[in-house]
Amino acid sequence: MPRSPRPRNLSDPRLLAFEILQRVEQGAYADLALDDVLRRRGVSDPRDRGLLTKLVYGVLRKRGRLDYVLARHCRQPLGKLETKVLQILRLGAYQVLELERIPPSAAVNTSVNLARQVGLQRASGFINGVLRGLLRGLPQLVWPDERKNPLDHLQHACSLPRWLAKRWLAVYGAETAIRLAVAQLQPAPLSLRCNTLKVSREELLADLERRGIAARACRFAAEGVVLDDRRGLEVLPADWFQVQDEASMLVAPLLGVRSGETILDCCAAPGGKTTHLAALGDNRLAITALDLHPQRVELIRAGARRLGCAGIEACVRDMTQSADFPAPAGFDRVLVDAPCSGLGVLRHNPETRWRRKPESLGELSALQGAILGRAAELLKPGGVLVYSVCTVTEEETGQVLEGFLAAHPQFVLEDLREVMPQWAELCDRQGCLSTWPRHPFLDGFFAARLRRRI
Numbered sequence: 110m111p112r113s114p115r116p117r118n119l120s121d122p123r124l125l126a127f128e129i130l131q132r133v134e135q136g137a138y139a140d141l142a143l144d145d146v147l148r149r150r151g152v153s154d155p156r157d158r159g160l161l162t163k164l165v166y167g168v169l170r171k172r173g174r175l176d177y178v179l180a181r182h183c184r185q186p187l188g189k190l191e192t193k194v195l196q197i198l199r200l201g202a203y204q205v206l207e208l209e210r211i212p213p214s215a216a217v218n219t220s221v222n223l224a225r226q227v228g229l230q231r232a233s234g235f236i237n238g239v240l241r242g243l244l245r246g247l248p249q250l251v252w253p254d255e256r257k258n259p260l261d262h263l264q265h266a267c268s269l270p271r272w273l274a275k276r277w278l279a280v281y282g283a284e285t286a287i288r289l290a291v292a293q294l295q296p297a298p299l300s301l302r303c304n305t306l307k308v309s310r311e312e313l314l315a316d317l318e319r320r321g322i323a324a325r326a327c328r329f330a331a332e333g334v335v336l337d338d339r340r341g342l343e344v345l346p347a348d349w350f351q352v353q354d355e356a357s358m359l360v361a362p363l364l365g366v367r368s369g370e371t372i373l374d375c376c377a378a379p380g381g382k383t384t385h386l387a388a389l390g391d392n393r394l395a396i397t398a399l400d401l402h403p404q405r406v407e408l409i410r411a412g413a414r415r416l417g418c419a420g421i422e423a424c425v426r427d428m429t430q431s432a433d434f435p436a437p438a439g440f441d442r443v444l445v446d447a448p449c450s451g452l453g454v455l456r457h458n459p460e461t462r463w464r465r466k467p468e469s470l471g472e473l474s475a476l477q478g479a480i481l482g483r484a485a486e487l488l489k490p491g492g493v494l495v496y497s498v499c500t501v502t503e504e505e506t507g508q509v510l511e512g513f514l515a516a517h518p519q520f521v522l523e524d525l526r527e528v529m530p531q532w533a534e535l536c537d538r539q540g541c542l543s544t545w546p547r548h549p550f551l552d553g554f555f556a557a558r559l560r561r562r563i
């Protein structure tokens with residue numbers, strides 16, 4: 110007689126991780142799915158919350174490594190397995206290979222139990238067999254050699270999809286590509302942008318120190334703080350900071366806003382850079398913040414309210430369409446922080462590496478070009494236009510820029526090494542900001558500053 114499914118412990122981190130990974134498989138964003146589960150299921154024990162976060166992000170980041178090892182102990186190709194079974198195998202393999210504090214036998218047993226809890230008792234013997242085989246084979250495990258076979262090393266040891274491994278190898282060479290890929294396997298540091306409308310970075314750091322919470326100033330971003338202790342998020346007043354990666358904090362200052370100016374932020378949601386611009390302008394700017402999605406425009410408004418930003422008007426607009434609003438050539442400065450592949454923010458959104466396909470880069474490039482062209486019409490002669498993306502693929506950076514400059518001879522590219530000499534080491538040969546590959550521990554951001562001739 111088949112055994113009946115085990116009763117579910119609804120706050121079991123492994124069960125919740127399995128559910129989240131299933132949702133991600135169906136298209137959800139890992140961070141949103143995780144937040145949603147933490148909120149609705151009330152996982153109160155901080156250790157359970159920690160394990161759940163580790164399991165979800167770890168499996169997504171290291172999927173390439175896990176699959177390499179699992180494939181050696183599974184008679185069928187992994188692609189032929191039922192997705193739910195593969196997910197449980199990955200969760201089990203992740204605990205065996207990467208979580209030293211979980212005894213390997215416990216990792217196997219809890220995986221078998223998990224299979225029973227989710228109605229996969231028929232696969233529990235198979236899961237047990239594969240994971241026990243993996244355990245036995247661990248002493249013989251050899252990763253592809255980084256010198257002899259850097260492509261396989263990037264794919265399997267560094268967990269990149271093969272197409273991306275090939276690209277990075279071609280663009281950066283083996284050593285740099287591997288350094289970059291290894292850095293993207295680490296969790297991102299928790300960095301905050303200090304809201305200078307309310308507090309200075311020195312005051313914020315001093316406050317954290319008084320509370321015994323370890324934190325330090327970011328290296329490049331003037332308002333940036335890295336928190337070594339997540340408790341900082343709970344003790345600081347909510348209007349003192351915005352969670353934001355250091356590389357993302359480098360974009361708004363490139364506009365060089367001045368008090369009283371009119372600013373257009375074309376792709377503004379959720380508003381990290383809009384609120385940064387408001388702070389840089391000391392709340393004395395008129396900022397029009399647009400985004401395609403109404404629910405995301407709400408996020409801009411909520412962020413502005415929380416941080417005490419004035420002068421922001423947030424509206425729903427499709428920037429690829431020629432609309433009657435905003436008025437042509439009306440803005441002193443324009444930011445196009447365009448929708449992109451997100452291949453520079455793999456530490457924050459680890460599912461992107463598996464979701465993104467090389468075919469989509471051409472479409473994104475066309476979309477970015479269309480938005481940039483429309484944005485250019487809205488800038489005053491003599492004004493500054495900043496184009497930025499959280500990726501560094503040539504299609505979405507150099508090619509967009511080249512196409513734009515060819516079609517808009519009234520624009521010139523400015524050299525950011527002159528505008529921001531303190532960030533010269535973050536700039537490429539054209540004088541555009543390009544954090545990778547020199548700084549693999551920042552997110553991969555690209556930004557170019559253009560000026561419209563008078």
Ligand SMILES: C[S@@+](CC[C@H](N)C(=O)[O-])C[C@H]1O[C@@H](n2cnc3c(N)ncnc32)[C@H](O)[C@@H]1O
Binds near residue numbers: 377381399
């Ligand atoms: C990289 S995100 C912007 C991040 C934002 N600047 C920040 O710092 O918080 C790109 C945004 O572009 C928006 N978007 C996509 N297509 C658009 C379009 N055709 N017109 C306007 N916004 C668009 C997306 O909804 C998304 O919010």
